[in-house]
Amino acid sequence: MVRWLTPNRMARCPTCRRAVRPREENPAFPFCSPRCRAVDLGKWFIGAYRVPDPDGPKPDGGSAAGDEGDGNQTEPESGSAPRRTR
Numbered sequence: 001m002v003r004w005l006t007p008n009r010m011a012r013c014p015t016c017r018r019a020v021r022p023r024e025e026n027p028a029f030p031f032c033s034p035r036c037r038a039v040d041l042g043k044w045f046i047g048a049y050r051v052p053d054p055d056g057p058k059p060d061g062g063s064a065a066g067d068e069g070d071g072n073q074t075e076p077e078s079g080s081a082p083r084r085t086r
Contacts (some may be wrong), residue, residue, distance in 0.1 A: 005073065011029075013032035013033075015031060015032075015036035015039050016036055
């Protein structure tokens with residue numbers, strides 16, 4: 001049983017912490033509004049939330065194997081910034 005969805009205790013919006021209507025009544029669930037949903041998505045886009053990379057930088061400051069900056073940059077198209085490729 002999920003305790004945070006009981007009638008006595010409504011779910012809270014992860015963005016603004018207001019009470020959230022049930023999924024059946026709220027198309028933005030688990031957020032309270034489309035605005036809070038968009039704010040959360042924006043935080044993912046700018047990197048405020050991150051999923052840890054198990055092969056990321058090592059505690060000694062080194063990088064993961066195969067990540068020595070192999071120069072995977074392409075030539076910029078006229079009038080545009082350089083693009084990184086993988």
